[in-house]
Amino acid sequence: MKKIPFIALLSVLFLILSACTLGVNEENSITLFTQRHYDTDQALYDIFYEQTGIRVNVVSAGADELMNRLETEGEDTVADVLLMADVGRLHMAQERGLLQAVQSEALEAHIPANFRQPDGYWFGLTLRARILVYHPERVSEAELSTYQALTEPQWQGRVVTRTSTNLYSQSFTASMIAVYGEAQTRTFVQGLVANLAHAPRGNDRDQAKQVMNGEADVAIMNTYYMGRMLNSADPFERDVAQTLRLFFPNQETTGTHVNLSAAGVTRHARNVEGAVKFLEFLSDTQAQGLFASANFEYPVHPDVELDPLVASWGTFRPQDINLALLGVHARHAVIIMDEEGWE
């Protein structure tokens, strides 16, 4: 009878020890605030845990929600890494003081210099191009050349793209400023607005659907939506992706506009070392292929093979600028778009 309390005592001791062990494990974890929500990402986080013993706690939400939460939580935040799908947003997070600069030889080796913030505030992980998508029965490939050519008279009423409030549109226009300067960008925006089929509405997929429906002949949109629609549960989206064609503009001139999914270490990260290791892992050859193909994007690591569907779209030359400039010029881009009537 006397042994029972002793066993009970042992159980209590065991529970206390377990709690201590759990405590140690908790320290060896990072929390990721991310816009992404793909099953393949979780598989990568599991591999990272197996390799490093660092567990990844994932919080998925919209970009603005994540940034607001980081700002409100301040020093008390649980977030170590912030991952978002537009350079403009990362720049915003940096300006709001939500990120910290980190240095890592591995990150510098994995990621070309133009795809990361020069001081180490954020690092590009996957790349997407903003391309022309056209209906082959109404447009021949030979008629297409540059974004600027879409401002010529023969394209009047035939072009669609997203609103100027959309960050993809803002980063696109910001890239024009970075490459051509404000005066030429203004002329371009004027000409584009004049040739739009109708006031911008809908998301990137909707731009393609408007071309499919005959409301327009060419859409400016991101590459990966063609991959996502091809794999969609919706038969109309599959039809759109099978019918329409992609074209990489400005190949003979200044290159196609690209944007990044990118991540930075948060200002008040508790596990900076773990956060940097996580970014190093995501940018290394093992993770890059899966991370990019989950959303039909391009890896930033130059040695990693493309997803077969992405590869089928052909190779292209991106604009040769540091993508941090998309954030730097975002404000002027919005002013120009507003003043020139891009709704």
Ligand SMILES: [Fe+2]
């Ligand atoms: Fe998107």
